[in-house]
Amino acid sequence: MEIKNEIINARVTFRKSPIHVLERFTFNDLTNAYSSFRDNSGLNECVILQTCNRVEVFGIGNQTDIEKIKKTWASLAGLEENAFLDNLEYSKGKDVFHHLLNLTSGLDSMVLGEEQILGQIKNSITNARENKWSSEHLNTLFDKTIRVGTRIRNSTGISKGSISVGSMAVKLAEENVDDMKSKQILLIGTGEAAALVAKSLKRRGYAFSVSSRTIQRSESFSKTVGGKPVDFNEILTGLGKYDIVFVATSAPYFLVTFERIQEALKQKSGGIMLLDLSNPRTVDEKVAELNNIKLMNIDQIAEMVDKNMRSRVGQKNTAEQIINEELPVVEASMKRLEAEPIVKDVFKNIDNLRNKELQKALNMLGDLDDDKKKIVDELTKAIVESIVSTPMNNLRKETEQGNDDLLEAVSKLFDYKKKE
Ligand SMILES: NC(=O)c1ccc[n+]([C@@H]2O[C@H](COP(=O)([O-])OP(=O)(O)OC[C@H]3O[C@@H](n4cnc5c(N)ncnc54)[C@H](OP(=O)(O)O)[C@@H]3O)[C@@H](O)[C@H]2O)c1
Incomplete structure (x- = not known):
């Protein structure tokens, strides 16, 4: 068996x-x-x-x-x-x-x-x-x-x-911008890297807009990952609406150019934090020379991820x-669980026998008050318990230690049949 x-x-x-x-x-x-x-x-x-x-x-x-x-x-x-x-x-x-x-x-x-x-x-x-x-x-x-x-x-x-480049970028934005919840956040890109950023933004409860060259791609990204889809051409000429911009595209040229950022700064009083996850860059590094601009590129973000990993x-x-x-x-x-069905079965069978014999004895004893019945009942329980407990606990212990021979022996001794 x-x-x-x-x-x-x-x-x-x-x-x-x-x-x-x-x-x-x-x-x-x-x-x-x-x-x-x-x-x-x-x-x-x-x-x-x-x-x-x-x-x-x-x-x-x-x-x-x-x-x-x-x-x-x-x-x-x-x-x-x-x-x-x-x-x-x-x-x-x-x-x-x-x-x-x-x-x-x-x-x-x-x-x-x-x-x-x-x-x-x-x-x-x-x-x-x-x-x-x-x-x-x-x-x-x-x-x-x-x-x-x-x-x-x-x-x-x-x-x-945080550890992914996406969540590290969000963490860096949090560290550099006060009260991020009140800021306008834009994510440019709808690929894998953008999804990492979006998931982290969402997890931390930030509302954000998302944009990709094709509006359909922004819309489906927005449905599956999050963000409010916005028109690509509008954002490129209207970056001044945003305080934090994550860029994660594989465009082979600068999307966020020096001129576009210069224009954007004219449209707003505060600054812009730019986080460029793209490699090659899609934000012109020259923008960092402008007042009120903070720029972090993928190398800086990845370095922070590495540091975090090392720690x-x-x-x-x-x-x-x-x-x-x-x-x-x-x-x-x-392992102990293996013994439990046998232990339960043995206790149950013995208790059935105990009950049967108890009823016979009570019938023979005739009229007994409840207190006396209880004494006899507890006596039988105590006898069963003191006889069966030690072998059953030993079975549990041996099974815990992987001794399956005893499990086999006890199941044979007590005629245990495994329930399917
Ligand atoms: N995947 C990562 O884990 C990871 C990690 C770190 C850095 N990166 C970097 O992040 C960038 C994006 O990688 P990815 O893995 O997210 O790529 P991806 O899944 O292929 O997505 C590419 C994204 O770039 C956009 N795109 C492509 N050409 C464009 C163009 N000419 N103008 C504007 N948008 C353009 C695509 O949108 P449309 O199709 O709508 O244009 C799409 O949103 C790459 O530079 C990559 O090196 C990726």
């Missing part, structure tokens, strides 16, 4: 697959994905984590089989099975616990320590729990690793501060150290 469960994780992430490849592995219909994994891949419990940087399946079963998982995944995503060759990573047992601890603490993120992943993991487990796709094992594993991840973030400060190396080491200390604790809790 197979009584042991095995936890697995199959994943396609940004580490091996660029975003456009990763997209092909996503599940469009999560409910369907969950039931397919349960019905066709031998998983009794399942949690799916799907973000723009990763698609991951966590599962548990007594007969987990990567080939079945790949087959199910391929059919859900409409892929050939060989699509997984260079993209899939697969872990089992302790490695899954380690991976999940890395995830919850932000060590496996593209941007070290980023916060978003923790919320995404919480949403995934909440959704799985509510729909009963996950149960005791994965719920326990996720709850514990989320707790450890949160503690690591709090105690190491790994999540503090995190120590935090990363501390986080890894905590993970290594916590890993055996998580592992022990998960």
Whole structure:
């Protein structure tokens, strides 16, 4: 009889697959994905984590089989099975616990320590729990690793501060401009770099306008990432309306020229802060010579990102150290879960027997008042408890330490049948 469960994780992430490849592995219909994994891949419990940087399946079963998982995944995503060759990573047992601890603490993120992943993991487990796709094992594993991840973030400060060029640019603007919430902010560009800026602005609650050569591109950017779309030609000749301008385009010439900024300054009383994320530059560096202009280019922004990264190396080491200390604790809790169904079953069966014998004895004793009945009841409970507790606690301890022989022996002794 197979009584042991095995936890697995199959994943396609940004580490091996660029975003456009990763997209092909996503599940469009999560409910369907969950039931397919349960019905066709031998998983009794399942949690799916799907973000723009990763698609991951966590599962548990007594007969987990990567080939079945790949087959199910391929059919859900409409892929050939060989699509997984260079993209899939697969872990089992302790490695899954380690991976999940890395995830919850932000060590496996593209941007070290980023916060978003923790919320995404919480949403995934909440959704799985509510729909009963996950149960005791994965719920326990996720709850514990989320707790450890949160503690690591709090105690190491790994999540503090900004780190992408986009959020660093926003941070620099905040450091250089007073009361940024009251300022007019413009973002020129609607590509990847602009999206980093937009996300950070949005996260920090700043309203902003966005502009791209084609208004349709600004409009769709505004719908998906944020910002108020504005006409490109208008902004180039009307930069004076803005106090902070982020520029992130791949134009091969200066869009923000010396003359345009000179004109802009005439239209306003205060100054303008310009943050040029473009490489090559799209803001003419000469504008920095003008009074009331602050300019930061991509090299300066990237240098700050680097500095921030370097200061995190120590935090990363501390986080890894905590993970290594916590890993055996998580592992022990998960192993202990293997003993729980047997322990519960044994207690339940013995309690049924106790009750049966108790009723017989009470019938033989005839009319007893409630106090006396209670004494007899408690006596039987105490006898059962004192006989069964020690072996059951020993079973728990041995299972925690990975001694499966005792688990096998106890299940044979007590005729335990695993419920599917
Ligand atoms: N991606 C990053 O993580 C990153 C990081 C640091 C720096 N950068 C730099 O940021 C700049 C943009 O990179 P990206 O990755 O965001 O590129 P992208 O995704 O290809 O987007 C390019 C952007 O530039 C605009 N654009 C292209 N040619 C233009 C022109 N002649 N005049 C006006 N706008 C023009 C495009 O809008 P339209 O199509 O509407 O013109 C689009 O908004 C590059 O200089 C890059 O080196 C990027």
